[in-house]
Structure formats: C-alpha cells, structure tokens
C-alpha cells in the first residue's frame with residue numbers, strides 16, 4: 001500500500017490545502033513537524049512542505065513546493081475534473097487563489113508597506129467581484145461541475161484563514 005509522509009510546520013500555512021486534500025480523501029498519512037532549522041539541510045530546497053510518498057515496493061517519491069504537492073494530490077486523489085477543459089478551468093481558479101495568497105504573504109511578512117497592503121486589498125476586491133458571480137451561477141455551488149475540486153478547497157482556505 002502507498003503511504004504518505006507530509007512534513008510541514010504545524011500552523012495553518014503552506015501545508016493546509018495538502019492536509020485538507022488528504023483528509024477529504026481519507027488517505028492515511030503521517031504528519032511530521034520537523035525540528036527547524038535543524039532539518040533544513042535534509043529537505044530538497046531548504047524549505048517546507050515536503051511530501052514523501054512510499055510505494056508498496058519501498059520506492060520513495062519526494063516532492064517539495066506546496067503548489068506542486070497540491071496539484072499532485074488533486075490529480076491523484078481526484079480533486080480535479082476529468083474533462084481536460086474543465087480541468088484547465090479549475091486550475092485557472094486555483095491559480096487565482098494562490099496568486100491572492102502570495103500577495104497576502106508579501107504584504108504581511110515581506111513588504112509591510114501601505115502600498116503593498118493597498119495592492120492586496122485591491123486584488124481581494126477584484127477577486128470577490130469576479131468570483132462571486134461565477135459561484136452564484138453554479139448550480140452545485142462548486143466552481144466546476146458538481147463536485148469539490150482543488151479550486152474550491154483553496155478558496156475555502158483563503159476565507160477561513162485570511163478573510164475572517
């Protein structure tokens with residue numbers, strides 16, 4: 001059986017969406033909270049999260065970068081539409097969300113200027129203005145077709161952690 005080890009910090013940051021995907025799909029996985037910075041040198045690029053997938057024959061697949069891990073899980077655990085066009089559309093919404101998160105991180109941690117704060121709020125306003133009608137017109141309430149995808153989960157993460 002394939003098993004997963006997900007290494008990340010405990011707080012609800014870059015690991016949240018991956019953990020949500022694993023939980024939703026009821027996949028068994030190990031949450032590892034590495035000692036930091038002691039473990040930094042053992043990671044592929046000196047940062048977290050890092051996923052290690054261990055196949056039944058013991059083969060290990062290691063992947064870093066939160067967005068790459070999220071897309072990998074979404075594909076593997078079927079949280080993206082099967083139809084290629086719908087899949088591209090869901091990915092488009094997902095990147096809209098990751099873009100917003102990047103702006104949030106910049107103005108909160110890296111460039112705490114009034115200008116970057118304004119840019120973030122401006123982006124949020126545009127995001128809401130454009131995304132509300134898309135979701136309001138959805139019969140299922142989800143972005144694509146009739147089931148939850150990576151796009152919905154990422155949007156939920158933004159509302160839950162950054163807009164409340």
Ligand SMILES: N[C@@H](CCC(=O)N[C@@H](CS)C(=O)NCC(=O)O)C(=O)O
Nearest residue numbers: 013014046047048049064065066067
């Ligand atoms: N682009 C990377 C950014 C990862 C990142 O910034 N990780 C932070 C935690 S939020 C980290 O590992 N910080 C510790 C360090 O840089 O030493 C991703 O999305 O995975």
